[in-house]
Amino acid sequence: MKLSYYPGCTVHSTAIEYSRSIDAVSQALGIELREIEDWNCCGAAAAHSIHRDLGLALPARNIAQAQNQAEMSRDLVTSCPGCFNALKRADYALKKDEDARREIEEIADFHYSGEINIRSLIEILTNDIAAETLRGKVKKPLEKLKLVCYYGCALVRPHAVTGLENPENPMMMDTLMELMGADVRDWSYKTDCCGADLALTHADLVTTIVGRLADHAREAGADAFVTSCGLCQANLDMRQSGPDPLPVFYFTELMGTAMDLPGRDGWWRKHIINPMSLLSGLGYA
Amino acid sequence: MDYQLSNCAIKSAPDFSNEIIGETGVRVDRCYQCMTCTLGCPVAEAMDYPPNQVMRLIDLGAREVLLGSKTIWMCVSCENCFARCPNEIDTGAVMDYLREEATAAGVKVPEERIQLLHRLFAENIRAFGKVHEATMLMNYKLKSRDFFSDMGLGLKLFLKGKIPLFPAKIAGLDKVKKIFGKTYDKKFGDKS
Ligand code: SF4
Ligand code: SF4
Numbered sequence: 001m002k003l004s005y006y007p008g009c010t011v012h013s014t015a016i017e018y019s020r021s022i023d024a025v026s027q028a029l030g031i032e033l034r035e036i037e038d039w040n041c042c043g044a045a046a047a048h049s050i051h052r053d054l055g056l057a058l059p060a061r062n063i064a065q066a067q068n069q070a071e072m073s074r075d076l077v078t079s080c081p082g083c084f085n086a087l088k089r090a091d092y093a094l095k096k097d098e099d100a101r102r103e104i105e106e107i108a109d110f111h112y113s114g115e116i117n118i119r120s121l122i123e124i125l126t127n128d129i130a131a132e133t134l135r136g137k138v139k140k141p142l143e144k145l146k147l148v149c150y151y152g153c154a155l156v157r158p159h160a161v162t163g164l165e166n167p168e169n170p171m172m173m174d175t176l177m178e179l180m181g182a183d184v185r186d187w188s189y190k191t192d193c194c195g196a197d198l199a200l201t202h203a204d205l206v207t208t209i210v211g212r213l214a215d216h217a218r219e220a221g222a223d224a225f226v227t228s229c230g231l232c233q234a235n236l237d238m239r240q241s242g243p244d245p246l247p248v249f250y251f252t253e254l255m256g257t258a259m260d261l262p263g264r265d266g267w268w269r270k271h272i273i274n275p276m277s278l279l280s281g282l283g284y285a
Numbered sequence: 286m287d288y289q290l291s292n293c294a295i296k297s298a299p300d301f302s303n304e305i306i307g308e309t310g311v312r313v314d315r316c317y318q319c320m321t322c323t324l325g326c327p328v329a330e331a332m333d334y335p336p337n338q339v340m341r342l343i344d345l346g347a348r349e350v351l352l353g354s355k356t357i358w359m360c361v362s363c364e365n366c367f368a369r370c371p372n373e374i375d376t377g378a379v380m381d382y383l384r385e386e387a388t389a390a391g392v393k394v395p396e397e398r399i400q401l402l403h404r405l406f407a408e409n410i411r412a413f414g415k416v417h418e419a420t421m422l423m424n425y426k427l428k429s430r431d432f433f434s435d436m437g438l439g440l441k442l443f444l445k446g447k448i449p450l451f452p453a454k455i456a457g458l459d460k461v462k463k464i465f466g467k468t469y470d471k472k473f474g475d476k477s
Contacts, residue, residue, distance in 0.1 A: 009416040014442065038456045040414040045362055046406030050388060052381050054468040058410065061460060107467045109460065157364035158375065167368045193327040193363035200425065201398040202359075203434060205331050238438055270445050272438075 001128070004072045004116075005033035006062060006087065008080040008230075009041050015080070015230035017270040021252040022079050022121065024261040028137060029129060033077065036066050042086035045197055056100070057107040059083075059090035063118075064110035079121040079252075081155035081229040085162065087118045092161045120155060122228045122251065123164065126172040134179045139260040141181025144282040147254075148187045148222040149173040150213070152232040156191055167191060173251050177226060180258035187220040189213055194235040203239070210239040214246055223278055226251050237272045247275035257284055297346035305343055309382050315372035316340035322366035322376055332356040333395075336366050336376045343379075352387040356380075358396035389472050398429050411465045414455030 011019035026033050039062050048055025066076045078084050093100040094112045105112055125134075151170050159167040170190060177184045192213065195206035213236065217225060225248045227233050236248040253267050257279070264285075268275055279285045298304075305313050316337070323335040333355045334342060342351055351357065360380040367375040384403075387394060394400045402425055409421040422439065425431075455461070 014418065016446065040455050040457065040461050041410045041416050043410065044406065044416070046403040047410070048381055049362065049384055050400070050403040050407055051385055051469045051472060054407065054464065055381075057464045057468060058461070061457070061464065065457075107464055109463065153363040153365065157368050158377075159368060191365075193361055193365065195327065196361040196363070197402060198328070198359070198361060198399070200422075200435075201396070201402055201429075202331065205328065209327055272441060272445075 001030060002032045002034060002073050003075050003077045003124070004066055004069070005035045006039055006042075006066075006076055006078040006083060007035060008078060008083040009044075010080060010230045014234055015250075017267040018079065018230060018233070018250045018252065020263060021250055021256045021267055024263060025125075025252045025255045025259070028256075028259055028261055029125075029133070031124075031129075034072055036062070036069055036072065036076065039065055042083045044082050044086065048086070048089070053103065053107060055086065056090045056093055056104050059086040060094065060104050060108040060110070060112075062087060063091060063094070063112070063116050064108060066116045067110070067113050074115050075117050075119050075124075077119050077121050077124060079228070081120065081152060082231060084118065084120045085154040088161050088163075091116070091118050120164075120228075122155070122172050122176070125255075126175055131175075131179055134176070137259045138180055140258055140284060142177075142254060142258050142284060143181045143183060145254070145278075145284065146183045146185060146221055146223045147177055147226050147249075148185050148217045148220050148224075149177060149190060149251075150194075150217075150225045150227045150232055150236070151190050152227065152229045153191060153193050153196075154231075155228060173226060173228060176251060177254065180255055182226075182254065182258075185217075185220040185222050187216055187222075189216045194229075194232045195239075196231055196235070199235050199239060206235055207239045207241055210235055211241060214240050214242075217246055222246065224249055224275065226254055240273065245273045247271065247273050247278055249275065293350055295342075295345055295347045295350055298348040299346050301346040301348045302343050304348075305379060305382065309375070309378050311375045311378050312372070313340055313343050313374060313379065316344070316374055317372065319371060321369045321371065322374075325365040325369050327363060327365070328359045328361060332359045336360075339376065339379070340374070351383055352390060352392050353395065355395045357383045357387060358394060358399040385472065398431070401425065401429055407465075407469065411462060411469075412454075413452045414458045414461045415453070417452035420452055 043055050043058035156167045174184050195209040199206040233248050320337045323329050323337045329335040362377045364377045405424050
């Protein structure tokens, strides 16, 4: 399977272990992610928070880049929920609102063709790869690993824009982790917000928010979080206080672990909360 | 008509509700104060007016109060309010509009650091086309004069190779700059 790929800014920085585990897992599953040429930052939360049209036109330029590279797949995939959200919001406005389309086309200087499908990697792995195929790749079922799946906000909301399953109870990550054999715990905080960028300006508030999430995760019996978002991972990984913080995995890292893919030590070294003792204790190191 | 609330006087802008509906398409006039939005808002405790009160203040025409509020900057656009509102009111989209108007009006922002961070993030995209964390965080530290918080964490990230030193510019940077010219610069002018 060949897909066009929008990696987003954090792949070479704060989410580098996400990026490496994505490469490993997609390679193992025969998925070729081809980066679109000369992409720009999607604007993240900052652009739309300060100027709404800036927040639409920046991702629109990436849609234009994907359109122009006609030899590549029309499925434009991103692994970052923040980028997914920004690209989807732009695509939604371009598709659904004639006036907005004209305005964004003028600002970003392109003609919207509507041929590009913005998709998230987690949705592709859940829907486009057969469960049997995934199960067949598992060498070390993670049955002793007790997890809560943490989706955060950007991947699922607003529902009309993201078009993903039930915004109150998404199941994609749960399904993938169960296929990897993990002991996935049910909890009610899957889509609560991690505090996002407030980590930089209001660290105490984010410490409180993250602390509550960790309490609820423990209550559900989990030994770790699993997430698909770099910002959620960073906040949970850096802002948990107390003596026994829960490690915070990317879902692709755990897929790579269950599939026994190489290079995992390099991923774990990038974590602030070291997951090694949990993993080696369970025999998954 | 003007109002006096327990903590502020409201100079009423009578058309405020219609302004919001016209500019955002969000039917704020449907709010019936059930407070579902506020109950699910992750940062309501840190706001001066929780989301349901934002709706009430719009109804009262309290434009100045909202443009000068902490609330609009504390909102992280998580859209939980929108997902759960029985009247499908997209409060997050309203917050985006109010922040943009507050910036354009150059009002004194009680949460200056959040506004500064959004602006520096945007300026970083204007400069490189992508975000370069090191320059953005450095500028933030210098301009917010918040030199010491999180220095330990920053160092840890750097040592783990998570903060690259050198920025790279994208080839189509002129296009990105044009986008800024037609949006950000046009609206904020000398306030940008
Ligand atoms: S959830 Fe909707 S109707 Fe209820 S108070 Fe909030 S905005 Fe108003
Ligand atoms: S979008 Fe803003 S107001 Fe709505 S729940 Fe999230 S933080 Fe609160």
